[in-house]
Amino acid sequence: MEEKVRTLSKLFANHFTAQLDTVRLRTGKITERLKIDHPEAAAVLPFLDTENILMVRQWRYAIARETLEIPAGKADPGEDLLTCARRELLEETGYHARHIIPIFSYHPAIGYSNEVIQIYAAAGLTRVSETQDVDEISRLEIVPLAQLQDLIRTGVISDGKTVIGVSLFRARQAHGEIPADFFA
Amino acid sequence: MEEKVRTLSKLFANHFTAQLDTVRLRTGKITERLKIDHPEAAAVLPFLDTENILMVRQWRYAIARETLEIPAGKADPGEDLLTCARRELLEETGYHARHIIPIFSYHPAIGYSNEVIQIYAAAGLTRVSETQDVDEISRLEIVPLAQLQDLIRTGVISDGKTVIGVSLFRARQAHGEIPADFFA
Numbered sequence: 001m002e003e004k005v006r007t008l009s010k011l012f013a014n015h016f017t018a019q020l021d022t023v024r025l026r027t028g029k030i031t032e033r034l035k036i037d038h039p040e041a042a043a044v045l046p047f048l049d050t051e052n053i054l055m056v057r058q059w060r061y062a063i064a065r066e067t068l069e070i071p072a073g074k075a076d077p078g079e080d081l082l083t084c085a086r087r088e089l090l091e092e093t094g095y096h097a098r099h100i101i102p103i104f105s106y107h108p109a110i111g112y113s114n115e116v117i118q119i120y121a122a123a124g125l126t127r128v129s130e131t132q133d134v135d136e137i138s139r140l141e142i143v144p145l146a147q148l149q150d151l152i153r154t155g156v157i158s159d160g161k162t163v164i165g166v167s168l169f170r171a172r173q174a175h176g177e178i179p180a181d182f183f184a
Numbered sequence: 185m186e187e188k189v190r191t192l193s194k195l196f197a198n199h200f201t202a203q204l205d206t207v208r209l210r211t212g213k214i215t216e217r218l219k220i221d222h223p224e225a226a227a228v229l230p231f232l233d234t235e236n237i238l239m240v241r242q243w244r245y246a247i248a249r250e251t252l253e254i255p256a257g258k259a260d261p262g263e264d265l266l267t268c269a270r271r272e273l274l275e276e277t278g279y280h281a282r283h284i285i286p287i288f289s290y291h292p293a294i295g296y297s298n299e300v301i302q303i304y305a306a307a308g309l310t311r312v313s314e315t316q317d318v319d320e321i322s323r324l325e326i327v328p329l330a331q332l333q334d335l336i337r338t339g340v341i342s343d344g345k346t347v348i349g350v351s352l353f354r355a356r357q358a359h360g361e362i363p364a365d366f367f368a
Contacts, residue, residue, distance in 0.1 A: 002245045011195040011202055013218045018195055018202040023245055025319045033245045034197045036220075036296075061186045061207055061217040062298050063291060072295075106342045107247060109293040111256075112220075114246050116342075135209045153355055158290045158300075160344050167351035171337055 001026060008032070015039055015074055038115035042085035043072035045103065045165040046095065047123040050183050053148055054125065055162075056092050057138045068141060068151070069159045072117070081118040089122060091133045093140055098124025099182050104168040108160050119165045123183050185210060192216070199223055199258055222299035226269035227256035229287065229349040230279065231307040234367050237332055238309065239346075240276050241322045252325060252335070253343045256301070265302040273306060275317045277324055282308025283366050288352040292344050303349045307367050 002023045010019040016038045023033050046054040053070070060067050073088040075081060082100065089095055100122045108117055132140065143151070148166055151157045172178055189206040200222045207217045230238040237254070244251050257272040259265060266284065273279055284306045292301055316324065327335070332350055335341045356362055 001248075001250075002243050009195050011193050011204055011218075013204050014216055016218065018218065018220070020195055020197050021245075026243065026322070027319050029319050031319070032198055034195075034200065034202065035246045036202070059186050059210065060294050061205075062219045062296050063294060064185075066185075067294060069294070104347075105339060106344050106347060108344045109297060109299065110244050110247060110251060110253070110343050110345075112246050113293060115293065135211050135213050135215070138210070149355070153352070153359065153361075155289060159294050160290050160292045160348065163288075163290060163351070164344065164347055167347070167355070168337070171333070171351070175337065177337075 002033070005030065034112045036109075036113040036115070038113050039074045039077075040081060041072060041074045041115060041117045042081045042088060043070050043117055043119045043161045043165060044085050044089045044097070044100070045070050045119065045121045045169055046089060046093065046097065046125055047121065047183065048125055048142060051144050051146075053143050053145055054093055054095065055141045055143050057141055058136055059138065066138060067159055068143070068157060070162045070165050072161055082120070085118070085120045085122075090129065092137050094127055094129035094132050095125045096128045097122035098126070101179065101182065103172060104164060106164060117161050119161060119168065121165075121169050121178070121182070186217070189214065218296045220293075220297040220299070222297050223258045223261075224265055225256060225258045225299060225301045226265045226272060227254050227301055227303045227345045227349060228269050228273045228281070228284070229254050229303065229305045229353055230273060230277065230281065230309060231305065231367065232309055232326060235328050235330075236326050237329055238277055238279065239325045239327050241325055242320055243322065250322060251343055252327070252341060254346050254349050256345055266304070269302070269304045269306075274313065276321050278311055278313035278316050279309045280312045281306035282310070283368075285363065285366065287356060288348060290348060301345050303345060303352065305349070305353050305362070305366070
């Protein structure tokens with residue numbers, strides 16, 4: 001294991017902190033580690049029907065460009081991840097899902113962040129709001145799953161959670177792990 | 185797009201920075217964004233033969249536990265990603281690869297980091313050093329690819345780059361995109 005010796009500096013954002021620690025490695029050597037303390041997050045792979053995925057186009061400040069992703073967001077304090085997934089789907093797309101199932105939970109940036117993203121798949125979608133979060137989302141796009149897999153393989157889509165959502169949904173489908181009534 | 189209004193605070197680590205900015209959203213609203221300026225990184229899915237993957241067990245300070253992952257690391261200043269991948273493979277495992285091919289490049293934490301991880305697959309491995317980086321790596325493990333896919337599906341492995349490396353290698357293989365002489 002690695003033990004903290006002391007925190008050298010710390011940055012407080014609204015929903016998380018970043019801190020630089022001096023740590024003692026298992027060999028005794030001293031080094032520095034950045035650690036981001038991040039709330040858990042949820043993402044949703046939303047099926048409009050058996051073939052088509054509902055996606056969001058949004059500006060990403062950290063990479064200074066617009067991307068095409070599955071809906072996602074951080075959990076509010078005390079909010080469970082399923083509630084978070086439903087809320088983000090509604091806020092970002094205006095849709096409610098009749099069926100929502102867990103697909104995969106993972107660490108996106110294990111080297112410097114404790115963030116966990118729980119990915120769900122959703123189906124039985126109904127539009128319940130005509131508006132979406134215009135601060136965050138430029139527009140909705142409907143992308144056939146086969147085309148989405150091509151956009152990933154050809155490198156057009158580079159967002160980790162979207163890649164993992166599609167890949168693990170397919171893996172679970174191949175293993176018969178998607179309930180028969182999921183698309184009903 | 186989103187424009188920076190000003191930087192509120194900044195944290196300098198050895199190889200990257202984290203900063204909290206006030207930004208103006210496309211709607212005119214003002215909010216805060218964390219942005220980590222991170223060097224590019226490389227990861228390697230190393231095949232000992234057609235069936236077995238060479239993996240590393242290491243302590244992850246950000247999540248305070250040991251994990252099983254594919255070898256990976258940040259590029260040194262000026263270092264290209266292929267050189268970085270070969271160096272990390274050698275440092276973390278002691279192996280040199282005769283064949284190394286790009287598999288996928290992605291953004292692991294698009295919401296707050298500009299990090300890009302370029303994943304390679306490697307084969308034709310030869311052990312050229314008996315030691316590996318004992319500061320970072322607890323031990324090497326050889327994991328059959330089929331078992332690795334099970335460890336992912338069952339949630340034992342939660343490291344994003346390992347999941348994407350395996351998933352995209354499989355997708356490229358299914359599309360005939362892995363060169364016939366890769367394992368030769």
